Amino acid sequence: MKQVIKKNKSLLLSTLSILSFxxxxxxALSTWDVSRTVLIKPSVIIRTCIEDFDIISKEMIYTxxxxxxxxxxxxxxxxxxxxxxxxxxxxxxxxxxxxxxxNSVPLIALAAIMGGIMGTNKDEKILLISLIxxxxxxxxxxxxxxxxxxxxxxxxxxxxxxxxxxLLKILLPKSLPAIVNIIxxxxxxxIFTAITSEFFGGYGGIGIFILSKKGLFNLPLxxxxxxxxxIFGTIFYFSVEFLQKKLIPWQEN
Amino acid sequence: MLISKRPTGLFFLVNxxxxxxxxxxxxxxxxxxxxxxxxxxxxFHIPKRIAPKPSDLIDFIQKEFFTSHSTKYQxxxxxxxxSLKDALIGFTLALIIGSGLGILLSQNKTIYSLLFPxxxxxxxxxxxxLAPVLAAILGYGYSTKILLIVLFTIFPIIIxxxxxxxxxxxxxxxxxxxxxxxxxxxxxxxxxxSLVPPLLSIMKIICSASIxxxxxxxxxxxxxxxxxKDIYNSFNNQIIARVWVSxxxxxxxxxxxxxxxxxxxxxxNTKYKYGKFKSC
Amino acid sequence: MENLKAVSIxxxxxxxxxxxxxxxxxxxxxxxxxxxxxxSIIGPSGCGKSTLFRLISGLPTKDSCKIDxxxxxxxxxxxxxxSDKDIGLILQTxxxxxxxxxxxxxxxxxxxxxxxxxxxxxKVKNLLKLLELEEFEKYRPSELSGGxxxxxxxxxxxxxxxELLLMDEPFCALDEINRRRMNNExxxxxxxxxxxxxxxxxxxxxxxxxxxxxxxxxxxPSTIHKIINIDLPYPRSExxxxxxxxKYIKEVRGCLDEASH
Numbered sequence: 138m139k140q141v142i143k144k145n146k147s148l149l150l151s152t153l154s155i156l157s158f159x160x161x162x163x164x165a166l167s168t169w170d171v172s173r174t175v176l177i178k179p180s181v182i183i184r185t186c187i188e189d190f191d192i193i194s195k196e197m198i199y200t201x202x203x204x205x206x207x208x209x210x211x212x213x214x215x216x217x218x219x220x221x222x223x224x225x226x227x228x229x230x231x232x233x234x235x236x237x238x239x240n241s242v243p244l245i246a247l248a249a250i251m252g253g254i255m256g257t258n259k260d261e262k263i264l265l266i267s268l269i270x271x272x273x274x275x276x277x278x279x280x281x282x283x284x285x286x287x288x289x290x291x292x293x294x295x296x297x298x299x300x301x302x303x304l305l306k307i308l309l310p311k312s313l314p315a316i317v318n319i320i321x322x323x324x325x326x327x328i329f330t331a332i333t334s335e336f337f338g339g340y341g342g343i344g345i346f347i348l349s350k351k352g353l354f355n356l357p358l359x360x361x362x363x364x365x366x367x368i369f370g371t372i373f374y375f376s377v378e379f380l381q382k383k384l385i386p387w388q389e390n
Numbered sequence: 391m392l393i394s395k396r397p398t399g400l401f402f403l404v405n406x407x408x409x410x411x412x413x414x415x416x417x418x419x420x421x422x423x424x425x426x427x428x429x430x431x432x433x434f435h436i437p438k439r440i441a442p443k444p445s446d447l448i449d450f451i452q453k454e455f456f457t458s459h460s461t462k463y464q465x466x467x468x469x470x471x472x473s474l475k476d477a478l479i480g481f482t483l484a485l486i487i488g489s490g491l492g493i494l495l496s497q498n499k500t501i502y503s504l505l506f507p508x509x510x511x512x513x514x515x516x517x518x519x520l521a522p523v524l525a526a527i528l529g530y531g532y533s534t535k536i537l538l539i540v541l542f543t544i545f546p547i548i549i550x551x552x553x554x555x556x557x558x559x560x561x562x563x564x565x566x567x568x569x570x571x572x573x574x575x576x577x578x579x580x581x582x583x584s585l586v587p588p589l590l591s592i593m594k595i596i597c598s599a600s601i602x603x604x605x606x607x608x609x610x611x612x613x614x615x616x617x618x619k620d621i622y623n624s625f626n627n628q629i630i631a632r633v634w635v636s637x638x639x640x641x642x643x644x645x646x647x648x649x650x651x652x653x654x655x656x657x658x659n660t661k662y663k664y665g666k667f668k669s670c
Numbered sequence: 671m672e673n674l675k676a677v678s679i680x681x682x683x684x685x686x687x688x689x690x691x692x693x694x695x696x697x698x699x700x701x702x703x704x705x706x707x708x709x710s711i712i713g714p715s716g717c718g719k720s721t722l723f724r725l726i727s728g729l730p731t732k733d734s735c736k737i738d739x740x741x742x743x744x745x746x747x748x749x750x751x752x753s754d755k756d757i758g759l760i761l762q763t764x765x766x767x768x769x770x771x772x773x774x775x776x777x778x779x780x781x782x783x784x785x786x787x788x789x790x791x792x793k794v795k796n797l798l799k800l801l802e803l804e805e806f807e808k809y810r811p812s813e814l815s816g817g818x819x820x821x822x823x824x825x826x827x828x829x830x831x832x833e834l835l836l837m838d839e840p841f842c843a844l845d846e847i848n849r850r851r852m853n854n855e856x857x858x859x860x861x862x863x864x865x866x867x868x869x870x871x872x873x874x875x876x877x878x879x880x881x882x883x884x885x886x887x888x889x890x891p892s893t894i895h896k897i898i899n900i901d902l903p904y905p906r907s908e909x910x911x912x913x914x915x916x917k918y919i920k921e922v923r924g925c926l927d928e929a930s931h
Contacts, residue, residue, distance in 0.1 A: 150503035158508075176527065241594070241648035242641040243602040249625045249633050254440050288765035291729050297753045298782045306778065310769045325513050332516040336609050337625055347519050356526060363519050370514040387768045387810055 177360050185357040186364055192346075193358070197365045199341040200331050203259055207266025208327040212320050214267065215274025223282045224304070233279050240272040248334040257338035266330045270323045277319045281312035314388045321377045328370050442631045447638075450631035466636045469617040470643055473604045476616070480539025481593075481600040488544045489589065492551025493581065502552070509548060512541040517606045535607045542603040543596045554588045555581060586662070590655040597651055601644045674745050676834050676866040677703040677726060681739040683891075684721055688734030695721045697891035699739070703868060703883075705833070708860055710869045710877035712922070713887030714930040719870050722892070723838050726868070727759055728752040743834060751834075755783065758827035758865075760837040764819035766811040766826075773798065773807045776825045783830055790829075797825045800862065801855075817841075817848040821855065828863065835867045841876070853879055857904060874926065878918045879906050886922065888929040895929040898922060 142149065159179045166178045186193070223229055248265055255261035285308065293303050335344030343362050350358045424444045430436075431443045438446065454465055464472075495502045517538055528534045558580065566576050608618030617640055624632040684696040695718040703709050713719055724731050725741055728748030743751035751757050766775045773794050780790040798804045801821050811819055820840055827835060837856075841849045853876060860867055871877050877884045878900055886895045900918055902909050909915050 147499070147503040147506075150500060151507045154504040155507045238645060238648070241598045242644050243598060243605055245602050246605060246621065246637045246640060249621050250637055252625060253628075253630055253633065286765070288761050288763055289767075291727075291761065292759060292765060293782070294729055295727060295752055295757060295759045296779045296782045302782050306782065307767070310767065313769075328514065329516045333518055333606050336518055336606075336622070344516070344518055347522065356522070359519070359522050363515055363523065366516070366519055367511060367514055371510075374514070385769075387812065 177357050181357055182360045182364060185361040189358065189361065193343070193361055193365055196341060196343045196346040196362075197369065199259075200335070200343045201369065203262040203266065203342065204327045204331045207263045207331065208270060208323060210263065211267035211270025211327070212274050212323060215271045216278050216316065218271075219275045219278035219282065223279060224300075229279055229283050233276060233283070236272055236276045236279075240276060244269045244272070245330060245333055248330075248337045252334075252337040258340060262331060262334055262339065262342075265334050266327050269330050270326055273323065273326075274316070274319050277315055278312065281315050282308050285311075314385050317377075317381045317385060321374065321381060324374050324377060325370070328366065328373075332366070439628055439630055442634055446631045447635055450635055454632075454635070464615065466617060466620060466632070466639055469615060469620050470636070470640050472615040473608065473617045473640070474601070474643055474647070476535060477539065477597075477600040477604040480536050480543065480603065481596060483536065484540045484543040484547060484596065484600070485589070485593065487540065488547030489551050489585065491544075492548040493555060493585075495548065496552045496555040509545050513545040517542060517603060518609070521607060535604075538607045539600055539603040543599045546599075547592055547596065550588050550592045551585060554585055558584055586658065590651070590658060594648060594651045594655065597647050598644050601640065601647070605640065674705070675702040675742070676705045676707070676744060677701075677868060678742040678745075679726075679740070680742075682722075682725070682741060683738040684718070684725065684731075685736045686732065686734050687736055688732075691734075694891035696725075697893045699887075699893055701885055701894055701897065703866060705866050706864055707883065708857075708867045708869065708881045709883045709885060710871055710881040711885045711887065712871055712874065712877045712926065713892060714889050714926070715872065717887050717889050718892040719872075719887065720838065722887075723836065723870055727757055727836050755830045756833050758830075758832035758835045760820070760824055760827050760835065760840045762839050762842060764811070764816070764823040766819055766822055768811055771808050771810055772803060772814070772822050775811070775822055776829055778826060779829050785830070793829055794825075797828055800828075800859065801825050815848075817844050817852055820844070820852065824856070824859065828859070828865075833866060835865050837867065837869045839871055842872070849876070854905070854907060856880065857906070861904065874919055874922050878915065878922055879910075884922055886925045886929050889931075896925045898925065 163179045166176055222232055247268070251261055251265055255264070282304070285303075289307050293307065298306075331342070332344035332347075335342045336348065339345050343366060347359050347362050350362075428444045431441060455467070459465070495505065520541070521534070521538060524534050524537060528537065562580055563576065566580055569575070604616065605618035605621070608616035609622050617636055621633055621636050624630075624636070679699055679701050682696055682699040683694070686693040686695060699722070711719060711722070721731070721735075725737065726743070726748060728743075728751065731737075741748055744756055746754065746756070748757075767778065770778070776794045776797055777790050780793060785793070798807055801824065803818070803821060803825065806814065806818065811822070814822070824840075841852045844852060856867070856869075857880065859865075869877075869880060871880075882900055884898045884900060886898070887893070888895045898918070898921055902912075902914060902918070906915075
């Protein structure tokens with residue numbers, strides 16, 4: 138038992154921290170009874186979560202059906218196209234710098250443009266999420282493929298390895314940690330983009346739900362929605378992190 | 391017998407020529423694309439509410455900037471610069487607080503584990519969800535806006551700074567230990583210099599994030615003056631040309647900001663050569 | 671085939687010419703290496719040992735490098751010798767792939783050169799036995815010490831059975847004791863496998879301990895200062911305290927001092 142605690146010390150501390158915070162929050166509001174409409178007790182929020190579970194989860198699922206396809210498509214395309222560009226064309230360096238420039242622009246503002254062109258339905262949201270996730274993945278993959286350790290380059294030259302062999306045996310395994318890391322981080326971008334783009338209209342989703350409920354008297358519902366988003370995001374993110382540790386056992390830190 | 395010549399001034403001129411050539415090619419490509427765009431939309435009769443023609447955009451630019459308006463009117467340029475100002479304030483605050491926290495949290499693993507969930511949540515909960523909550527506590531004013539921008543951008547800064555300090559090779563710390571026991575010396579001669587390269591690179595990433603955060607906070611919060619609100623309103627009123635030009639404008643501003651930071655990075659790297667550590 | 675030299679260098683000169691720099695690194699280098707011998711190359715820092723290493727091993731040099739003269743490995747050009755699997759490289763750092771274990775790392779050249787899976791596994795098993803690494807077969811590089819990692823990289827170089835082993839200061843990062851241990855190992859491997867070894871080092875002791883011939887290079891532009899034959903029997907661990915051994919060390923040191931000026 139002691140060993141389990143030691144191994145997962147940081148995880149336990151983090152969970153403990155959040156739980157004690159919620160507990161203190163509850164305690165503080167119970168004792169001091171600040172104007173209830175501004176700060177809500179966790180017990181009230183949890184009650185709202187349970188009571189209105191159907192409504193909130195329906196909206197949450199709608200948004201999730203935007204997030205997950207967008208996340209998959211964006212990362213997949215970013216990776217595959219970077220791979221193709223690396224193998225087929227000699228434009229890798231130029232394209233990397235161009236993509237970095239494009240990525241530095243507030244792509245979320247494109248939500249307004251794309252909303253006009255495609256309407257505000259689910260496909261448009263998925264397309265927007267894919268686009269925003271595409272660029273970091275593309276840049277990272279291409280950058281990883283371009284850089285190779287001098288020692289590895291010399292050895293592979295002495296074996297007369299073909300470019301495809303170098304790609305398969307050295308470049309791709311080496312790039313795996315960085316690529317999986319970007320996939321993990323892009324979860325947060327995907328969630329953020331999905332919910333924000335719902336501001337520009339849409340047929341459902343938790344962003345629109347919050348927008349409609351942000352009046353003071355519906356604050357518990359807003360908090361409950363936040364809880365849902367936080368829980369979904371945490372589960373999603375840490376599942377990928379768990380997979381990351383399994384797939385890449387050689388990576389330290 | 392060693393003959394080694396220094397690069398002459400002519401060498402740098404060749405580099406300039408290449409850069410100018412690249413810029414000219416880019417401009418030509420853009421102009422060609424604009425002409426194609428205009429022709430395509432006119433030919434296929436695409437309605438104005440879906441996509442405007444370049445000529446519509448030029449019309450709008452002319453009306454916005456080259457005709458006189460009432461004294462209370464703010465052009466999209468003014469609004470964009472207003473948003474940029476807020477983004478810069480949030481950006482600077484996030485850098486200062488983030489670096490400070492990053493350095494502090496690198497010292498103690500327990501405190502980091504305790505604080506981590508809250509930092510992670512600042513990233514996870516999107517601004518439109520967080521805004522009503524914070525606004526309920528702090529009001530729909532300026533401080534909420536800046537707070538939201540800082541919260542959005544601070545997490546990567548903390549993580550990067552913390553990781554850099556934790557990755558300083560042991561032999562450097564041991565070396566300084568032989569000179570002095572004061573932690574302040576370690577800080578000045580080792581930690582601060584090692585933080586400069588990652589700081590410069592994270593600044594480039596955060597600069598666009600801060601502008602994104604500014605635009606998004608302007609949507610729910612009824613703060614006057616920002617371009618985000620303007621885009622939102624013109625989107626709802628279907629003034630498509632205005633939407634497009636505003637988006638292009640804020641993108642250009644963002645790009646310039648990014649480019650300036652890149653030049654800053656290059657300048658500092660060439661002047662001070664803060665390279666990476668080579669561990670034994 | 672017996673008469674064919676393992677390495678034959680004639681009038682080799684190398685100059686880096688470009689970007690406003692003109693730097694002659696090698697000047698009229700001439701030497702040859704017999705098949706099955708153990709030769710060291712030693713020289714002052716920065717004298718072009720690495721350039722010579724790269725040229726002999728057929729590795730690409732910078733575009734600005736202009737080469738004169740002849741390099742032949744078993745009568746072939748270095749690049750041909752490489753594709754004919756005559757050369758095995760062992761670099762300064764082990765350069766192992768972190769995501770593969772010891773056995774898989776040793777298999778890397780075999781996979782690339784198209785050996786069958788069974789064949790590769792057999793060869794790797796024999797190598798593990800030769801290098802006494804059998805119990806470390808499934809270990810990852812990060813779990814091994816520097817010396818062990820270099821052993822694995824030696825095994826990897828031997829995997830496809832090249833005739834010539836080129837080693838570029840492979841033990842420079844090891845401490846004294848491990849270095850001596852690895853030196854004994856490499857002599858062991860040399861005697862068992864009867865390969866030709868060309869060993870670059872900057873340690874006088876190591877050169878005398880290991881080799882039959884020591885080639886001493888001068889400062890840039892490098893040329894051969896002297897070639898000293900070390901006439902001592904193996905294993906040299908028994909000879910370390912003899913006066914003959916110290917005489918050789920003194921001779922090499924003296925030559926190196928002259929070569930540095």
